[in-house]
Amino acid sequence: MADEAFEPKITAFVCNWCTYAGADLTGTSRLKYQSNIRIIRLPCTGRVDFMLIQKAFARGSDGVIVSGCHPNDCHYTSGNYHARRRWMVFNDLMEFMGLDMRRVTFSWVSAAEGAKWATLVNEVTDHLRELGPYTEYQRLLNAGVA
Amino acid sequence: MDVLRNKARDLLAQGQVQVVIGYEAGTGGARRPSFVRSEADVARLVWDADCVGNLAGYLTRAEIKKMGKIAVVANAATLRALLQLTAEHQLAEGAVSALVVTEEGAVLELSNAQAVTEHVATLPASLSAADREKLDQLMALSREERRAFWEQELQRCIKCYACRSSCPMCYCGSCTMDCNRPQWVPVASHEMGNLEYHTVRAMHLAGRCVECGECGRACPVGIPIHLLTCYAEESVRRQFGQPAGTSATLNYALGTFRPDDQETFIR
Numbered sequence: 523m524a525d526e527a528f529e530p531k532i533t534a535f536v537c538n539w540c541t542y543a544g545a546d547l548t549g550t551s552r553l554k555y556q557s558n559i560r561i562i563r564l565p566c567t568g569r570v571d572f573m574l575i576q577k578a579f580a581r582g583s584d585g586v587i588v589s590g591c592h593p594n595d596c597h598y599t600s601g602n603y604h605a606r607r608r609w610m611v612f613n614d615l616m617e618f619m620g621l622d623m624r625r626v627t628f629s630w631v632s633a634a635e636g637a638k639w640a641t642l643v644n645e646v647t648d649h650l651r652e653l654g655p656y657t658e659y660q661r662l663l664n665a666g667v668a
Numbered sequence: 669m670d671v672l673r674n675k676a677r678d679l680l681a682q683g684q685v686q687v688v689i690g691y692e693a694g695t696g697g698a699r700r701p702s703f704v705r706s707e708a709d710v711a712r713l714v715w716d717a718d719c720v721g722n723l724a725g726y727l728t729r730a731e732i733k734k735m736g737k738i739a740v741v742a743n744a745a746t747l748r749a750l751l752q753l754t755a756e757h758q759l760a761e762g763a764v765s766a767l768v769v770t771e772e773g774a775v776l777e778l779s780n781a782q783a784v785t786e787h788v789a790t791l792p793a794s795l796s797a798a799d800r801e802k803l804d805q806l807m808a809l810s811r812e813e814r815r816a817f818w819e820q821e822l823q824r825c826i827k828c829y830a831c832r833s834s835c836p837m838c839y840c841g842s843c844t845m846d847c848n849r850p851q852w853v854p855v856a857s858h859e860m861g862n863l864e865y866h867t868v869r870a871m872h873l874a875g876r877c878v879e880c881g882e883c884g885r886a887c888p889v890g891i892p893i894h895l896l897t898c899y900a901e902e903s904v905r906r907q908f909g910q911p912a913g914t915s916a917t918l919n920y921a922l923g924t925f926r927p928d929d930q931e932t933f934i935r
Contacts, residue, residue, distance in 0.1 A: 662819075
């Protein structure tokens with residue numbers, strides 16, 4: 523195991539209406555991208571509770587992608603606007619608590635942006651491969667009960 | 669102090685309120701909450717610089733509401749919490765009178781949100797100079813050092829939930845922390861669970877924290893836990909220009925949005 527090259531595990535929370543369809547378009551367009559990603563489909567980015575991001579890390583993800591419709595394109599009119607506010611605070615607070623926010627990527631990928639999705643996933647995967655496993659977080663899981 | 673006692677006596681005697689919530693002498697020179705329901709008890713009330721606790725947390729409790737109309741001896745933090753609770757529809761407008769002791773020793777009775785709002789506007793920020801300095805110090809550190817700081821602090825957490833209980837803004841009847849299907853956050857005082865618990869608390873208080881510091885004072889193991897909620901609150905204020913506890917009609921910052929909210933990190 524030890525000498526095997528590190529491959530990051532990435533969890534992607536995507537919205538049903540834009541990014542999921544966008545990722546589907548990537549496939550139907552025969553665009554290839556790295557397979558380190560596990561996609562979890564949610565109705566809307568407004569559904570992405572910050573706990574989902576934390577739980578993804580706690581369950582062994584080395585990186586997280588959160589992606590949905592561009593502003594003004596939300597299927598539910600304002601879900602992504604609400605989500606954006608929440609991320610703005612979450613991002614800031616996590617920086618303050620010292621979490622590695624380089625491992626969380628927020629993006630807008632529409633149903634027509636199959637190529638953007640492939641590029642995004644490739645970039646994130648390469649970046650995480652450089653950063654290595656998120657041991658400083660996963661180590662906490664094995665810490666003793668006080 | 670006599671002015672305050674006389675005011676409380678008058679309010680109780682005239683039946684304008686049924687209970688005055690204030691401060692009384694506690695052990696070791698500390699001040700503790702006092703619930704004065706009869707004229708005979710008004711002598712227990714004290715007011716001085718040690719009256720730092722936020723009494724607003726009692727106002728939303730069913731057993732206190734049952735007592736009848738309430739007057740609360742209010743410091744700046746209590747006033748802000750009063751406004752925030754009114755904005756969140758937890759207190760009916762005018763249901764609580766605030767008794768404010770001015771620097772000259774006079775007692776103001778603020779009996780509606782309008783009066784409280786105007787008074788709060790004249791007060792300095794809640795965050796103490798020491799906390800301000802600590803926040804700035806932490807922000808000047810590298811991310812690694814901040815992580816080490818919080819890891820060190822949070823591993824002492826015993827998950828007693830005193831921070832939650834003492835917080836005037838934590839009034840939910842059922843809390844995510846008590847939800848066990850699914851069990852989002854481990855009950856045991858485990859390092860990962862501690863981190864998750866305090867993240868949830870800070871996120872749930874972002875845009876609502878009145879920076880009274882009650883959670884930090886309540887912590888039995890001395891974690892400066894109020895810095896997290898104060899930082900989250902400050903983040904909301906900086907990014908959305910919405911200071912909590914300054915108005916009785918403010919919308920929850922994370923429950924609303926502006927199409928032109930500016931962020932720098934979404935790709």
